[in-house]
Amino acid sequence: MKKSVTVLVGLLISVSLFLTGCGGSQGSQQADSKKASEKMKIGVVVKALNSDYWKLVEAGAKQAGDKLGLDVTVVGPNSETNVTGQIAMIEDQITKKVNGLVIATSQPASAIPVLNKAKDANIPVVLVDTDIPWDSKVSYVGTESFLGGKDAGNYLGKKLPKGSKVVILGGNVGDPNMDTRVNGCKEALKENGLEVATVQPANSERGMAVTVMENLIQSKQEFQGVFAANDEMALGAIRALEAARINVPVVGFDASPDALRAIKDGKLDASVAQDAIKMGYMSVESAMKAAKGEAVDQRINTGTKIIDKDNVDQKVEELSKALGKNIIQ
Incomplete structure (x- = not known):
């Protein structure tokens, strides 16, 4: 009889521990679920x-x-x-x-x-x-966009002789960021003795930039360099220039993967890198x-940096590491 009672007590303890374990597991799952739902x-x-x-x-x-x-x-x-x-x-x-x-x-x-x-x-x-x-x-x-625009203008100032004319491709009309980049570039061009040939909106789009540059080329617009307020427009400008067999320095803005590839290939001269x-x-x-x-x-400046053939490999490695893949395959 004593042996039977001992066995019964043991069984009850085992069942109790099992149920406690189940309850603990269920409680843990509920806590995890609640924690996930409470994520900001x-x-x-x-x-x-x-x-x-x-x-x-x-x-x-x-x-x-x-x-x-x-x-x-x-x-x-x-x-x-x-x-x-x-x-x-x-x-x-x-x-x-x-x-x-x-x-x-x-x-x-x-x-x-x-x-x-x-x-x-x-x-x-x-x-x-x-x-x-x-x-x-x-x-x-x-980015402090005005300073980034000045970086681009100063770069062109080193590449071009005084008196050279530069086409500027801006973004969507009314976009303050693009306008500020353009204004920064214009100031730097003036400080470097260069002229603004024309400022044309290309809506931050590659296809639109192709059309704008084609129209400028067909209208016999004189220019010796191009600044585009983002890389998409810079790459569009390059496409139009290549088709017309015109070789002038082109500077973009953003240092996007496509732009870095173009710099490595010798098609784009430089891009103002934002982080x-x-x-x-x-x-x-x-x-x-x-x-x-x-x-x-209230204000956090993430900085800018000119990327050209001298430091493009370093930038590619940096972004590839951040994204966990080769960004210019």
Whole structure:
């Protein structure tokens, strides 16, 4: 009888431990599920996702999400001219009640009303890449575009004799970031004794830049160099110049993978590198801090650097490592 009682007690203890283990496992799963659902949500809306540059910003934002334990969503329209599409995406993020927003606005006048909606919903907004005159922003994270434009103008000043004329290709009309790059380049060209042949909008698009350059060539526009306010336009300009067998220095802006490949191939002279990955990362980090009520720097300059044949390999290695793949295969 004593033996039977001992066995029964042992069985009861085993069952109790088993049930406790199951309950612990279930409780752990519930805790993990709750933890996942409580992740802070950061919405990132860029100007477009049709270029390498914005894909690098996206990569940086997602790296921040992974490292900081955030739920990061990155969206953007099919082109930088699709302002209406971008506004709709910002409104969608507000509707989803994200904890913080990171925005690269295409047109300030169109964006400010929807940014005010975010403010009214108590969603902190960090501007990335493009700064705009909106007092309610938490922070601006990006390049000082005027200085980057000057970098391009100074580079052309070293490549061209005084009196040379430079074509400037700008972005979408009303895009303050592109306009600031153009103005910086114009100032540097003047300081270096060069002239602006013409400033033409090419909507930040490669195809549009081809058309603009073809028209300038056909109209017999005199020029000895080209500055494009982003790499997509620089690569479009090169295509038109090659077709016309015109060899002049071309400088882009962004140091995108396609531009780096063109520099290695000897087709593009240089590009002003922005740290797009750093922009994406630090803007998401700033939005997170603001959502937590922590202090955030009002302006974070991620810097610029001229990339040409002398340092292009180093830049390719840096970006390939950051993205985990060879970016110019």
